[in-house]
Amino acid sequence: MGTLNYIARRLLFSACLILGVSVILFALINAIGNPIEILLAERPGVTEEIIEAVTKYYGLDGSVTDRYFTWLGNLARLDFGTSIIYNQPVGDMLWSFGIETLKIQIPGILLALGLSVLVSTLAATRQYSRTDFTVIAGAMLGHSLPGFFIGILLILVFSYWLGVLPSYGAYSTRNLLWDSEIADGLWHMVLPVGMLTIFNTATLTLLMRSSLVDVLRQDFITAARASGLPERRVVFGHALRNAFIPVLTYLGILFGLMLGTAPVTETVFTWPGLGALYIMAIQQLDYPLIMGETMVITVMLVGATLLTDIAYVVIDPRIRLG
Amino acid sequence: MAEPLLSVEDLKVHFFTRDGVVRAVDGVDFAVNRGETLGIVGESGSGKTVSSLALLRLVPPPARTVGGRVVFEGTDLLTLPTKALGTIRGRRIAMVFQNPATSLNPIYSIGSQLGEILLWHEPITRAEAEARVISLLTLVGITDPAARLRQYPHELSGGMKQRVGIARALLCNPSLVLADEPTTALDVTIQAQILDLLADLRRRLGMAMVLVTHDMGVVARMADRITVMYAGRVCETADAATIFRAPQHPYTRALLDSMPRIDHRYTGGARQVLPTIPGRPPNLLDPPAGCRFHPRCPDAIADCRRILPLETEIAPGHTVSCIRRGSQGIAA
Numbered sequence: 166m167g168t169l170n171y172i173a174r175r176l177l178f179s180a181c182l183i184l185g186v187s188v189i190l191f192a193l194i195n196a197i198g199n200p201i202e203i204l205l206a207e208r209p210g211v212t213e214e215i216i217e218a219v220t221k222y223y224g225l226d227g228s229v230t231d232r233y234f235t236w237l238g239n240l241a242r243l244d245f246g247t248s249i250i251y252n253q254p255v256g257d258m259l260w261s262f263g264i265e266t267l268k269i270q271i272p273g274i275l276l277a278l279g280l281s282v283l284v285s286t287l288a289a290t291r292q293y294s295r296t297d298f299t300v301i302a303g304a305m306l307g308h309s310l311p312g313f314f315i316g317i318l319l320i321l322v323f324s325y326w327l328g329v330l331p332s333y334g335a336y337s338t339r340n341l342l343w344d345s346e347i348a349d350g351l352w353h354m355v356l357p358v359g360m361l362t363i364f365n366t367a368t369l370t371l372l373m374r375s376s377l378v379d380v381l382r383q384d385f386i387t388a389a390r391a392s393g394l395p396e397r398r399v400v401f402g403h404a405l406r407n408a409f410i411p412v413l414t415y416l417g418i419l420f421g422l423m424l425g426t427a428p429v430t431e432t433v434f435t436w437p438g439l440g441a442l443y444i445m446a447i448q449q450l451d452y453p454l455i456m457g458e459t460m461v462i463t464v465m466l467v468g469a470t471l472l473t474d475i476a477y478v479v480i481d482p483r484i485r486l487g
Numbered sequence: 488m489a490e491p492l493l494s495v496e497d498l499k500v501h502f503f504t505r506d507g508v509v510r511a512v513d514g515v516d517f518a519v520n521r522g523e524t525l526g527i528v529g530e531s532g533s534g535k536t537v538s539s540l541a542l543l544r545l546v547p548p549p550a551r552t553v554g555g556r557v558v559f560e561g562t563d564l565l566t567l568p569t570k571a572l573g574t575i576r577g578r579r580i581a582m583v584f585q586n587p588a589t590s591l592n593p594i595y596s597i598g599s600q601l602g603e604i605l606l607w608h609e610p611i612t613r614a615e616a617e618a619r620v621i622s623l624l625t626l627v628g629i630t631d632p633a634a635r636l637r638q639y640p641h642e643l644s645g646g647m648k649q650r651v652g653i654a655r656a657l658l659c660n661p662s663l664v665l666a667d668e669p670t671t672a673l674d675v676t677i678q679a680q681i682l683d684l685l686a687d688l689r690r691r692l693g694m695a696m697v698l699v700t701h702d703m704g705v706v707a708r709m710a711d712r713i714t715v716m717y718a719g720r721v722c723e724t725a726d727a728a729t730i731f732r733a734p735q736h737p738y739t740r741a742l743l744d745s746m747p748r749i750d751h752r753y754t755g756g757a758r759q760v761l762p763t764i765p766g767r768p769p770n771l772l773d774p775p776a777g778c779r780f781h782p783r784c785p786d787a788i789a790d791c792r793r794i795l796p797l798e799t800e801i802a803p804g805h806t807v808s809c810i811r812r813g814s815q816g817i818a819a
Contacts, residue, residue: 292548384590387545392604392655393577396569402603403592481594482639 168478175474179467186463187240190456191233199225200452204249223249236456245457250449255457258442263461265335266438269354269430270423273361278416280362281369282405288370289377289408290400300370307367312426316360316433323356330356333435357434365419372415377408410481417473421466424458490561491518492695493542493580493663498555500534500541509771511537511550513719516798519663524689524696526710526727528703528742532768534719535699536585539665542697543576559663578608581656583685585668587648591640591655597624598636601655608659623654628684646677653684660692667699682709703746707731712804715739718769718779721798725805735807737786738764778809778816786811794818 197203201220205211220226224235239246245255288300307315324332331337331353342349380386381404389399427440435441439458446454477484500512512534519525529535541552542564557564564575584590592600598620605616617636624632627650640648649669656664666685670678686709689696698709706713707727714724715738723736734740741764766783769775775782781791786809794816796808810816 382547384584384586385592387540387547388582388584388590388652388655389592390545391543391576391582392607392658393573393575394604394607395573398607403595406594407592482596483593483641 246453248454250451262439262442269357272358276362277365280366285370285373304367304370312364380404380408421469424462492521493559494518496556499553502550517714523711526706526713527699529716533716578659580663581661583656583666583669586672627654663695665697723807735812737784
């Protein structure tokens with residue numbers, strides 16, 4: 166019962182948070198001024214009348230509150246409006262570019278999670294050994310290098326020197342690899358996913374190793390060993406689940422900020438995803454697109470935080486009473 | 488006397504630290520007979536806890552057991568393959584830990600962590616394991632045991648948690664229980680309850696027990712025989728009555744003298760204050776040559792600095808390691 170109550174409270178809080186962000190976002194976008202004036206000003210042949218007509222066409226002539234509620238109502242129906250620059254429904258654009266972003270981000274996080282569990286277990290169960298020091302050093306290095314630098318290194322090695330992997334784009338424009346769209350798409354994913362995996366693995370490993378080292382020193386681990394349970398079960402069943410609790414927060418942030426980090430990855434690999442789209446939208450002041458994507462980022466971050474909180478409840482019984 | 492249940496011979500556990508090798512346990516011998524309680528007493532750092540962990544090969548790095556034999560029911564546990572050791576741990580020899588708050592896994596319910604151990608060791612069904620856990624929880628005096636199965640450690644009081652810890656140790660009906668300061672982390676009133684419970688269970692189940700403690704009061708109440716440790720070595724072993732009535736080793740005597748006694752007046756006369764042992768325990772990175780207690784010993788002579796005393800039987804069942812009490816020794 167307590168658990169359901171807790172989830173209900175968190176849901177309500179999340180909804181308020183999203184609403185708050187929408188107000189701030191709308192206010193900020195409007196603080197820029199009338200985007201039509203900015204976009205069309207000082208172009209030859211553009212008169213006051215034209216600007217007025219276009220402003221009216223996009224419904225930008227009402228009061229700020231009216232326009233806010235219209236926008237919010239449309240958002241609620243998942244209608245994000247039409248892109249000014251591309252003249253396409255923003256919802257469709259977010260969806261098709263979003264798929265491309267998820268295609269590299271989700272594997273990047275999941276692979277990193279699996280790898281870091283393996284590597285940090287290997288290191289933490291052999292604390293202060295050569296393996297442990299190698300893992301720490303590697304993770305420190307990966308964590309300290311900026312993501313884009315790792316990406317450029319990967320391109321240098323695998324695309325430029327070895328010439329085996331494509332350095333940009335999500336698909337080949339002609340001559341599909343093995344004449345298969347799927348194989349070609351996967352082949353293009355390797356480097357961006359690799360960069361994300363390296364970066365995420367490094368940070369997750371640092372967190373998980375130190376957490377695991379801590380847990381392995383606890384009495385209940387000695388007690389589990391003294392009870393005759395095999396080492397495999399002690400480490401994976403008793404230690405790892407406890408060690409995972411602090412890591413969960415970071416994992417939530419990774420999922421939530423997926424779109425926040427996307428611009429860097431997608432710029433390095435010219436990947437047609439939401440990150441690249443966001444930058445274009447901002448540069449061209451395509452404000453329906455900016456607002457739509459910002460709301461999507463907000464919902465994802467809030468949603469990931471919510472899921473993290475729920476995951477905590479599932480994994481750690483001590484939180485259930487809270 | 489018959490073959491002892493457990494005999495520890497020349498056990499050595501060293502900590503390999505950056506500053507050098509700390510000889511935390513350096514040649515310890517003791518034995519436990521079937522059904523008896525052996526109290527191991529000593530101050531902090533005397534090596535008593537490390538010794539008890541070493542019996543089941545549980546010493547954490549950077550410590551390592553570097554020598555000796557731990558013979559339990561005829562097999563040396565120190566050379567046993569890991570798999571075979573797993574059938575001794577928790578099944579034939581079980582442990583009760585000092586701090587009940589940290590010795591239970593916080594994220595598993597009582598029922599699942601106790602059940603897991605049973606299911607691992609014995610070919611029984613989940614339902615049978617649950618019934619067994621319930622009966623053990625009842626045995627250790629936990630009320631409403633069926634409801635406790637689904638509770639988590641943080642929902643229980645300290646005393647309750649220690650009862651669960653004891654139930655965990657008894658799951659597979661072991662013949663030896665190692666209890667490391669089982670009451671130190673508890674309130675005084677709960678301490679008494681837990682000690683009574685342990686004594687009662689030991690009698691009823693016919694187990695042997697090794698009780699590690701720094702509290703002379705606890706061993707006086709619980710132990711059949713007592714081993715006194717100092718700086719990683721055994722000073723004296725005898726039955727409890729002898730240790731308390733006729734202690735031979737100067738350290739044992741000093742330890743007993745420094746206990747407050749209800750029949751002494753500390754306010755006047757010769758015994759104005761509670762006596763203490765002068766000096767401090769040695770740094771085990773560089774222990775004193777000869778007898779490790781000699782720098783603090785009132786009876787020390789020149790030879791004590793040179794000769795390492797060995798445990799020598801001076802009366803049946805009474806061993807002392809002090810050259811002034813007739814022990815043999817080896818010159819350094």
